[in-house]
Amino acid sequence: MTTIDATPATNKTPSPTNPRRRVYLPNTKYIPILATLTLLLIMYFTGVANYENFGQPSVVVNLFRDNAVLIVVAVGMTFVIITGGIDLSVGAVISMTTTLTATLLQAGWPPLVVLPAVLLLGSLLGMGMGAVIHYFKVEPFIATLAGLFLARGIALFINQSSIPIRDKLWKAMSEYRIVLADGVVTKITSVTAVVVVLIAAAVLAWTRFGRNVYAIGGNADSALLMGLPVGRTKIAVYTLSGFCAALGGVLFSINSTSGWALQGQGLELDAIAACVIGGVLLTGGSGYVFGSLLGVMVYGLIQTIITFQGDLNAAWTRIIVGLLLFGFIVLQRVVTRRAR
Amino acid sequence: MTIIKHRLFWPSVILVALLVVNMFTANQFITVRDGHLFGVLPDILRGSAPLLLVALGMTLVIATGGIDLSVGAVMAISGAVACLLIKDLGNQNAVGSVLLIMAVAIGASLLLGLWNGTLVAVVGIQPIIATLILMVAGRGVAQLVTDGQIINVQSSPYAAIATGHFLSVPIAFLIAIAAVVLTVLLTRRTALGLLLESVGGSPTASRLAGIRARRITIMVYVVSGGLAGLAGLIYSANIKSADSISAGNLIELDAILAVVIGGTALIGGRFSIAGTVIGAILIQALQVTVVAVGVPSKATLLFKAVIVVALCLSQSTTFRQKVFGRFKSRPAVTAEVPA
Numbered sequence: 001m002t003t004i005d006a007t008p009a010t011n012k013t014p015s016p017t018n019p020r021r022r023v024y025l026p027n028t029k030y031i032p033i034l035a036t037l038t039l040l041l042i043m044y045f046t047g048v049a050n051y052e053n054f055g056q057p058s059v060v061v062n063l064f065r066d067n068a069v070l071i072v073v074a075v076g077m078t079f080v081i082i083t084g085g086i087d088l089s090v091g092a093v094i095s096m097t098t099t100l101t102a103t104l105l106q107a108g109w110p111p112l113v114v115l116p117a118v119l120l121l122g123s124l125l126g127m128g129m130g131a132v133i134h135y136f137k138v139e140p141f142i143a144t145l146a147g148l149f150l151a152r153g154i155a156l157f158i159n160q161s162s163i164p165i166r167d168k169l170w171k172a173m174s175e176y177r178i179v180l181a182d183g184v185v186t187k188i189t190s191v192t193a194v195v196v197v198l199i200a201a202a203v204l205a206w207t208r209f210g211r212n213v214y215a216i217g218g219n220a221d222s223a224l225l226m227g228l229p230v231g232r233t234k235i236a237v238y239t240l241s242g243f244c245a246a247l248g249g250v251l252f253s254i255n256s257t258s259g260w261a262l263q264g265q266g267l268e269l270d271a272i273a274a275c276v277i278g279g280v281l282l283t284g285g286s287g288y289v290f291g292s293l294l295g296v297m298v299y300g301l302i303q304t305i306i307t308f309q310g311d312l313n314a315a316w317t318r319i320i321v322g323l324l325l326f327g328f329i330v331l332q333r334v335v336t337r338r339a340r
Numbered sequence: 341m342t343i344i345k346h347r348l349f350w351p352s353v354i355l356v357a358l359l360v361v362n363m364f365t366a367n368q369f370i371t372v373r374d375g376h377l378f379g380v381l382p383d384i385l386r387g388s389a390p391l392l393l394v395a396l397g398m399t400l401v402i403a404t405g406g407i408d409l410s411v412g413a414v415m416a417i418s419g420a421v422a423c424l425l426i427k428d429l430g431n432q433n434a435v436g437s438v439l440l441i442m443a444v445a446i447g448a449s450l451l452l453g454l455w456n457g458t459l460v461a462v463v464g465i466q467p468i469i470a471t472l473i474l475m476v477a478g479r480g481v482a483q484l485v486t487d488g489q490i491i492n493v494q495s496s497p498y499a500a501i502a503t504g505h506f507l508s509v510p511i512a513f514l515i516a517i518a519a520v521v522l523t524v525l526l527t528r529r530t531a532l533g534l535l536l537e538s539v540g541g542s543p544t545a546s547r548l549a550g551i552r553a554r555r556i557t558i559m560v561y562v563v564s565g566g567l568a569g570l571a572g573l574i575y576s577a578n579i580k581s582a583d584s585i586s587a588g589n590l591i592e593l594d595a596i597l598a599v600v601i602g603g604t605a606l607i608g609g610r611f612s613i614a615g616t617v618i619g620a621i622l623i624q625a626l627q628v629t630v631v632a633v634g635v636p637s638k639a640t641l642l643f644k645a646v647i648v649v650a651l652c653l654s655q656s657t658t659f660r661q662k663v664f665g666r667f668k669s670r671p672a673v674t675a676e677v678p679a
Binding site: 136138141142152160315317319320326333 | 481597
């Protein structure tokens with residue numbers, strides 16, 4: 001286990017005043033995230049060296065487009081994991097949101113009512129799970145597992161097959177292209193994901209709420225004794241994760257202009273893995289939103305490399321994803337261990 | 341009143357309730373036909389065998405504070421290996437060869453468990469991530485073994501481990517119970533259980549106290565892998581084929597649920613095998629009941645969710661106090677449970 005200072009990232013790395021210090025050592029709490037960044041860059045440049053056109057800026061931009069949902073979900077997951085909890089329901093909340101969105105739009109509801117409604121529903125489900133976890137002392141793993149069954153159960157109950165979305169606003173959002181540079185275009189979904197990351201990072205680093213999140217993850221008892229609002233913060237964190245998952249579902253429905261109850265299966269594990277790769281400790285109290293973003297980038301880059309490789313069947317794709325994940329985690333482990 | 345406070349009271353009540361429901365809805369609850377036990381109850385017991393085996397391994401892993409997400413993938417690999425080898429047999433009904441092949445498949449599963457254990461205990465990766473690697477890659481390996489096809493076998497000794505009867509009791513259930521009894525003997529009649537709980541409580545303190553924490557951690561993952569392999573054999577024997585996609589799909593969540601219903605805490609440090617057995621049979625009974633009562637297929641998961649929510653809440657002491665209005669002295673601040 002890496003020992004990492006649980007305070008938020010407000011204080012800068014102390015300047016090396018000690019004359020005997022010969023090498024620059026980054027603040028220990030940034031080591032996991034720096035290790036991830038370094039390995040990510042190595043992976044990227046390996047891709048550039050091996051595949052034609054890998055170095056084009058659109059590859060990086062498309063990472064955000066293809067993984068917008070995972071980024072948003074991982075942001076919510078980061079908050080939950082930092083408090084020492086876990087949220088398994090996110091994939092199911094995505095499926096519930098896409099199904100509900102598609103059904104309501106098909107029924108002729110105005111899109112500007114549907115959008116807040118589904119976001120509210122996701123948040124409420126998250127809030128419910130948070131309340132159960134806090135007030136009834138049910139383990140987060142189990143409470144959110146029940147949430148998983150509930151959300152996917154609702155989705156399957158509404159409709160078991162894929163529902164197309166023909167709403168004008170959704171179509172427009174899906175087809176709208178934002179030109180960043182010549183030949184580099186992106187979609188609304190990726191911009192949303194980036195905005196969510198920036199807001200969440202700011203909230204986690206600079207607000208009282210963010211500080212409470214770290215404090216609870218470090219030691220919930222101490223946080224309570226210090227007079228911090230443990231219950232409120234915990235419930236807020238799961239509400240936030242529910243909101244992010246619902247937003248992820250909306251992005252999913254925009255991307256695919258359809259809703260499907262089996263959407264997002266296993267996405268919760270991808271999100272958790274992304275957080276952990278990004279240096280968020282599952283024991284709580286340590287981690288950054290940008291770390292999780294890097295984790296998602298690692299996942300996305302693995303997928304991109306497999307796409308560029310091109311000649312892999314389903315079986316080999318799974319194995320290569322596993323192997324790359326393995327290589328990455330072991331390397332990260334070695335790097336962080338050395339750095340201590 | 342003390343029996344109501346027992347942590348297995350509510351799960352048992354729900355299990356009995358489900359069985360009672362089945363008693364009224366099913367045509368035959370339990371009868372003897374052709375010398376075999378027949379009906380819903382033996383069906384539930386037989387069907388619960390794979391989950392029971394997986395959950396048993398999971399209990400030990402969770403007791404040490406870990407988690408094993410790869411069990412479903414290990415099930416798929418073990419079934420794929422067994423079916424591939426049996427298909428190539430000259431005589432698929434040769435008992436000796438089938439047994440040997442089953443041993444090979446379980447051996448492979450033990451190796452996969454060793455891989456997990458090494459990643460967790462030697463390399464020091466967090467269990468959820470270490471086993472996630474095999475969960476992702478393992479299903480790919482299974483697909484590779486079966487070449488993406490579903491391999492059908494026509495081996496009666498192989499099918500017998502899932503559908504056969506011994507002394508009129510389903511063999512699958514006997515295998516599961518044998519594994520449970522063996523585990524109980526090994527953990528509760530030797531110091532092993534104590535060591536497991538000690539490692540789960542604190543690996544460092546255990547090591548300082550002279551316990552080979554690393555070896556114990558590796559061992560539980562190996563056992564979990566082996567039991568998952570056995571479960572995979574029973575699963576594939578039941579459908580007489582190897583399906584690398586759906587074998588053990590999402591069973592890790594059901595297994596963890598069974599373990600937690602049984603009162604084993606996810607933070608490790610204590611475990612209850614009896615609880616896991618009740619939990620696993622409860623989940624299987626739930627699945628059978630949903631069909632028996634005629635819940636429409638689209639509402640199956642919703643029904644399960646409602647039961648799971650009820651179970652979670654019934655197990656929470658705080659919830660019982662609040663609902664049943666037993667406001668005695670407020671409990672002291674208890675340690676929060678990180679997952």
